[in-house]
Amino acid sequence: MLRHYGVDLLDWHRGQLSSRRLSVLVRHLPRDSALIRALHGEAADWSVTDYLLASVVDQLAEANWMFATVNRDEDSEPLEFPEALPRPGDQPEAGPTHRAGAPTAEELTRFFL
Structure with a gap:
């Protein structure tokens, strides 16, 4: 005060x-x-704007991953799903590296073909 x-x-x-x-x-x-x-x-330390910008960065990384996954050669190795930017208070998750509900590489390939 x-x-x-x-x-x-x-x-x-x-x-x-x-x-x-x-x-x-x-x-x-x-x-x-x-x-x-x-x-x-x-x-x-984080304002609403900071959280929104982190969300935009995460969505852009996912969109780039989807584009690269769909347009890769069938014989090449699958690309790793991008990790989300860490936010204050987030605990590292043990388990799958993609978000719940996010499509897998195989689901994306089937969808776009």
Whole structure:
């Protein structure tokens, strides 16, 4: 509170800061505040725009993978499915490298032929 607003939290206890004003100040703390970092961890560093850009990059990588998979020689080895960009709070998954519901290389080949 003191760093961002210049308001001492003890002012609320002293009666110099109303509960409503304190509530408004806490609700509108910036993402780099200690409270927001304590509540949300690494996710506080990412905005909605950052998540959307990561999603766009993932979708573009998948589209490129689909194009390359469909247009490869039949005798060549299958291409690896691209990994998603890591997001804050994501845990590494053990198991298949592609997303649930994503088509396999064989399904794409059958679809486009």
